[in-house]
Amino acid sequence: MKLTGAEIFIECLKAEGVDTIFGYPGGAVLYLYDELYKSADSVRHILARHEQGAIHAAEGYAKSTDKPGVAIVTSGPGATNAVTGIADAYMDSVPLVVFTGQVPRPLIGNDAFQEVDIVGITRPCVKHNFLVTEVEKLAETIKKAFHIATTGRPGPVLVDIPKDLTIDTTEFVYPDSINMRSYQPTVKGNKKQIKKAVDLILEAKQPVIYSGGGVISSGASKQLTALARRLHYPITNTLMGLGAYPATDKQFLGMLGMHGTYEANQSMHNVDILIAIGSRFDDRVTGNIEKFCPNARIIHIDIDPASISKNVSVDVPIVGDVKEVLNAIEIELDSRDDNIPDQAALEKWWQQIAVWRSKECLKYDQANDKEIKAQYVVEKLWEVTKGDAYVSSDVGQHQMWAAQFYKFDKPNRWLNSGGLGTMGFGLPAAMGAQVAHPEATVTCITGDGSIQMCIQELATCMQEGLPLKIINLNNGFLGMVRQWQEFFYQKRYSSVRMEKQVNPDFVKLAEAYGHVGMRIEKPEDVEAALKEAFAMTDRLVFMDFITKQEANVYPMIPAGAGLNEMILV
Amino acid sequence: MRHVISILLENETGALSRVAGLFSARGYNIKSLTVAPTDDPSLSRMTLVTHGEPQIIEQIIKQLNKLIDVVKVMDLPQGSYIVREMLLLKVASSSTDDCALIKRISDIFRARIIDVKKRTYTIELTGRSDKLDSFIEAFECQTVLEVVRSGAMGIARGNIALHL
Ligand SMILES: Cc1ncc(C[n+]2csc(CCOP(=O)(O)OP(=O)(O)O)c2C)c(N)n1
Ligand SMILES: [Mg+2]
Numbered sequence: 001m002k003l004t005g006a007e008i009f010i011e012c013l014k015a016e017g018v019d020t021i022f023g024y025p026g027g028a029v030l031y032l033y034d035e036l037y038k039s040a041d042s043v044r045h046i047l048a049r050h051e052q053g054a055i056h057a058a059e060g061y062a063k064s065t066d067k068p069g070v071a072i073v074t075s076g077p078g079a080t081n082a083v084t085g086i087a088d089a090y091m092d093s094v095p096l097v098v099f100t101g102q103v104p105r106p107l108i109g110n111d112a113f114q115e116v117d118i119v120g121i122t123r124p125c126v127k128h129n130f131l132v133t134e135v136e137k138l139a140e141t142i143k144k145a146f147h148i149a150t151t152g153r154p155g156p157v158l159v160d161i162p163k164d165l166t167i168d169t170t171e172f173v174y175p176d177s178i179n180m181r182s183y184q185p186t187v188k189g190n191k192k193q194i195k196k197a198v199d200l201i202l203e204a205k206q207p208v209i210y211s212g213g214g215v216i217s218s219g220a221s222k223q224l225t226a227l228a229r230r231l232h233y234p235i236t237n238t239l240m241g242l243g244a245y246p247a248t249d250k251q252f253l254g255m256l257g258m259h260g261t262y263e264a265n266q267s268m269h270n271v272d273i274l275i276a277i278g279s280r281f282d283d284r285v286t287g288n289i290e291k292f293c294p295n296a297r298i299i300h301i302d303i304d305p306a307s308i309s310k311n312v313s314v315d316v317p318i319v320g321d322v323k324e325v326l327n328a329i330e331i332e333l334d335s336r337d338d339n340i341p342d343q344a345a346l347e348k349w350w351q352q353i354a355v356w357r358s359k360e361c362l363k364y365d366q367a368n369d370k371e372i373k374a375q376y377v378v379e380k381l382w383e384v385t386k387g388d389a390y391v392s393s394d395v396g397q398h399q400m401w402a403a404q405f406y407k408f409d410k411p412n413r414w415l416n417s418g419g420l421g422t423m424g425f426g427l428p429a430a431m432g433a434q435v436a437h438p439e440a441t442v443t444c445i446t447g448d449g450s451i452q453m454c455i456q457e458l459a460t461c462m463q464e465g466l467p468l469k470i471i472n473l474n475n476g477f478l479g480m481v482r483q484w485q486e487f488f489y490q491k492r493y494s495s496v497r498m499e500k501q502v503n504p505d506f507v508k509l510a511e512a513y514g515h516v517g518m519r520i521e522k523p524e525d526v527e528a529a530l531k532e533a534f535a536m537t538d539r540l541v542f543m544d545f546i547t548k549q550e551a552n553v554y555p556m557i558p559a560g561a562g563l564n565e566m567i568l569v
Numbered sequence: 570m571r572h573v574i575s576i577l578l579e580n581e582t583g584a585l586s587r588v589a590g591l592f593s594a595r596g597y598n599i600k601s602l603t604v605a606p607t608d609d610p611s612l613s614r615m616t617l618v619t620h621g622e623p624q625i626i627e628q629i630i631k632q633l634n635k636l637i638d639v640v641k642v643m644d645l646p647q648g649s650y651i652v653r654e655m656l657l658l659k660v661a662s663s664s665t666d667d668c669a670l671i672k673r674i675s676d677i678f679r680a681r682i683i684d685v686k687k688r689t690y691t692i693e694l695t696g697r698s699d700k701l702d703s704f705i706e707a708f709e710c711q712t713v714l715e716v717v718r719s720g721a722m723g724i725a726r727g728n729i730a731l732h733l
Pocket of ligand 2: 396447449474475476
């Protein structure tokens, strides 16, 4: 039987097991939306209030599950509004399939109403994109899109569908599998390299495991944890990698990098064998590259060959899926008679680390302060949610405090815009996670600046009944920018003030959207308020914490400095 | 160091701009780029000439391989490849002296005169890029009206071959 392009689109979604799609309608996708209407039972469409929100929601959905996020937007402005989200997903390797409507084929190139070359615009920020030119190619293209988005190093794939194609008809055949001669990601690590890596691992006297978001993408936390425990090596996570190794465990050094812990960064600086797993030596992690890990020999496991020796040249590169490679390393270790590293050296190393730890680089003083400290709120949040919530964050100081103080013990719980650093990510991402996990506790740690970038999604939460808990760490500033202006621009606070008279009344704002709003101004009220809010499991609560205005995130590595040159409090 | 990189890519719309976009987005230099379909109509072959430190070249190759439309990439082995470029040159000739000179230079370089009009000569020359450079230089005293260069095409020597 022949189906229309729009019908084929729906059938493909069903074939891919897509039960949720985030989006926003418009002229070019009317036929697609008509089919979504008819198939509402099998594919739930979540109407965001801005296309950026739809994409971030799809990201939140994907990051909190092992499924790709799916979104649909209209042509022109719908598509351009989606670009920030797509770029965000690209930087953080989030598997997404984004459908954009396009003007009818005869009009393409004529500056038609709501026409943009979205394939051209997004080319540098997608894993791949397609303009579908014939209805006969639609099903296969969608199959390819899902295949590319979810395999290898995951990423966003965009499929641009001209409107007239959605009413053309053809026989529907969904390919069972796809084989692309030009796309064959390497999954298994090279055996020789694995042997070499194990040699190095066992030689280590001052080792560090430095793992990133790739471990989470690969679903390899179990393997990572097992390896770290068996070797008893210290481990640090990147911002993207939090949760891959339990943060409450003794071997965990905390996050590394610009606002990482003193012990993590000092260990990195003094490491002799660095085991980098699913991490990409980002500049926020390495600090000044010239001074990075001066004495280390480096093993680097990554699915993306281009991530290897891009910023830092490594000694033992292993291209492959982290899970596969870690399994292979485990087997190799088991096969050796002598597979215990130098215990005396390791003991000394841990003693050294204990000295660094004793600096207590994250300590802060709430007891003697009448104003609420953001750190305190996050710590209490962790307690009240028993460390088991899905936590999204926006971008700024609050994000760093969230990363430092919410101790993630499980993967896929921390939803965060690391690579692009997109303000506005937090609320819609939390929304996506709540859609994926209706029964779970989902919270968004945000700032008074960031929350206003996608505040409109409060309406989506109302419409869909998403009982998020929003923790607004309201410091009356674009705090992270203010911090830099304080440190490096002699306190010339240029366009960062958003104090009371400028910021909206967030409590009323929440109420206007039909949610519960709370304002918390005193440290002694923090815990009770959190308990009260999290007890309201059936509704969204917006908690506006009025926090210390000019607080700074410590420790910090100033730009251009090495990991051993941290500013402590 | 100069590297000649051969690429087989899917003959899809947009494939070329993915490659060109990669170079501009990542700040890699392109000295020249040529592309045309191959005997297999689903594939195009591109020759890209670039300069860079070994580490940059390694990144270029990896990034190229990462593009979904790129099927195969080969950095032609140093010292063991052949590069050819084609030049179409139009020079003015106002006197019989000019004509003689143009003909003589063309003979020396084994170039072919492919069009002669009242006041112009059009010459075709194929060879290594530096040969083309010298040829153009040889016309220093003439009025050169137009220079059209194809960009380099490269192929490895011997039995190293880039194919599927
Ligand atoms: C879309 C976007 N625009 C600008 C920035 C630059 N920026 C980074 S942090 C920040 C301040 C964020 O303020 P707020 O959300 O209040 O968080 P705070 O730092 O105060 O906790 C800004 C403007 C950004 N990351 N994203
Ligand atoms: Mg703020």
